[in-house]
Amino acid sequence: MDTSSPAALVNAEILGMFVGRRVRTVVQVQRSEGGVVVGLSTDGHQLTIKSAMDVPVSHFMEVYGIAESNQAIRAEVCTDFGPSFDAKAFDGLCKLASDKFRHMFL
Amino acid sequence: MYGGGHYDGGGAGAANSNSLFGGGGFMPSQSTAVPESSGVSKGRSAHALLPLTVKQIMDAAQASDDKSNFAINGVEVSTVRLVGRMLGKVERVTDVAFTLDDGTGKIDVNRWENESSDTKEMADVNNGNYVIVNGGLKGFQGKRHVVAYSVRRVTNFNDITHHFLHCIHVHLELTRPKSQMNANTxxxxxxxxxxxxxxxxxxxxxxxxxxxxxxxxxxxxxxxxxxxxxxxxxxxxxxxxxxxxxxxxxxxxxxxxxxxxxxxxxxxxxxxxxxxxxx
CATH class of the missing domain: 1.10.10.10 (Winged helix-like DNA-binding domain superfamily/Winged helix DNA-binding domain)
Known part of the structure; x- marks a missing residue:
């Protein structure tokens, strides 16, 4: 059992609090060029995902990686979540998991 | 309240597993009332299926020296639901071992293959897949691991969000001040x-x-x-x-x-x- 490198559930707003650390988020892919994906975060901001895998435009993509800035993540693992995903629920979860219930996740 | 569809009951050892999963769709306080012939028992809460994060399991206090007793939020825990990514899957003759990473931590999981349906279920999940694991929480020499009763691939990714929200909801229910808790009943x-x-x-x-x-x-x-x-x-x-x-x-x-x-x-x-x- 190992909880030494947890990934914080983040939206764009919360991403800034975790620069340099492991994060996980979900973005809706807007465009993809040579391994760099630009996607819309669940709270409506543009995020740049580096070293991302190829996920079709408009699909939701989950990203595990290191937060490079409050707008960019270097991806370690990406998962195609498909064209329909409840972004609002995920956004709500990010807020809860990074604030009041942080002790359950980090 | 909760779509109990996560467990499709295709397992072995029917009578016992039924009582373990009977409460899956309810809050722990309610699931303690799953009909049992043993009458009122203080140990019933241990049979409730608790959705947890690996971090919560890590933080759980070992209730006693007894290897199977853990307490989370003051509730004895034995049956848990975890949702995360499957890593390091190793198939052996009688069981499958893997590591589950739910983003809050990693925990070892073991699935015994008693019947062909178990083998079939485990063949459907592979490294990198998101899986829903229902199983028993075990501790041995300070190391905690899960013996899975069911391992199923996540096909609707909202299940992941839902699982974590469910963890928070159950945590809230269990940590609510006693006076409020009693008000309900x-x-x-x-x-x-x-x-x-x-x-x-x-x-x-x-x-x-x-x-x-x-x-x-x-x-x-x-x-x-x-x-x-x-x-x-x-x-x-x-x-x-x-x-x-x-x-x-x-x-x-x-x-x-x-x-x-x-x-x-x-x-x-x-x-x-x-x-x-x-x-």
Whole structure:
């Protein structure tokens, strides 16, 4: 059992609090060029995902990686979540998991 | 409240696993009332299926030296649900071992393959897949691991969000101040202190729907009466009719409704009913 490198559930707003650390988020892919994906975060901001895998435009993509800035993540693992995903629920979860219930996740 | 569809019951060892998963769709406090022949038991809460994060398991206090006892939020935990990514899957002759990473931490999981259905289920999941694991939490020499009863691939990714929200919800329920917690169960108990005047029937219309919550509350208050709660087999509809002096069809409809809602369940036969509320 190992909880030494947890990934914080983040939206764009919360991403800034975790620069340099492991994060996980979900973005809706807007465009993809040579391994760099630009996607819309669940709270409506543009995020740049580096070293991302190829996920079709408009699909939701989950990203595990290191937060490079409050707008960019270097991806370690990406998962195609498909064209329909409840972004609002995920956004709500990010807020809860990074604030009041942080002790359950980090 | 919760879509219990996560477990499709295709496993072995039917009788035992049924009682383990019977509570899957409920909050732990309610699932403790899963019908059991053993009567009231303080250990029942341990059978409730708790959705957890790996971090919570890591933080769990070992209740005693007994290897299987853990406590989270003061509740004894043995059956857990975890959702995360499968890593390092190793297939052996009789079991499959893997590491589950749910983003909060990693934990080792073991799945014994007793039947061909188990093998089939494990063949469907591979490294990198998101899986829903229901299983028993075990501890050995300070190391915690899960012996899985079911491992299923996540096909709807909202299940991941839902799992974590469910973890938070259950955590909130279990950590809620005691006074509030009691308020839930205390309310109906106060109601049953009231003596029911025998002429009450006259005030109710023949339709349970039209009569609404009043009849429903009255019927439930009979089931929640301490003397009835103590009866292992519950009571018959005739008993309720005798207590309330209400029209039979009204009471039947109300009981039927509460059975469908899961508030009341049949005990020894089709005629005995008992409240699912934790006695």
């Amino acid at each position: 205390a309310t109906p108990r106060h109601a049953n202190q009231v003596q029911f005047p025998n002429n009450q029937a006259a005030t109710f219309s023949a339709s349970a729907n039209a009569a609404g919550n009043d009849v429903s509350n009255l019927v439930m208050s009979v089931f929640h009466h301490p003397s009835v709660m103590d009866l292992e087999h519950g009571v018959t509809m005739e008993y309720v009719l005798d207590r309330l002096k209400l029209p039979e069809n009204v009471v039947r409809d109300v009981i039927q409704y509460h059975v469908e809602q899961g508030n009341i369940y049949n005990t020894i036969d089709d005629f005995h009913f008992k409240s699912a509320m934790n006695g």
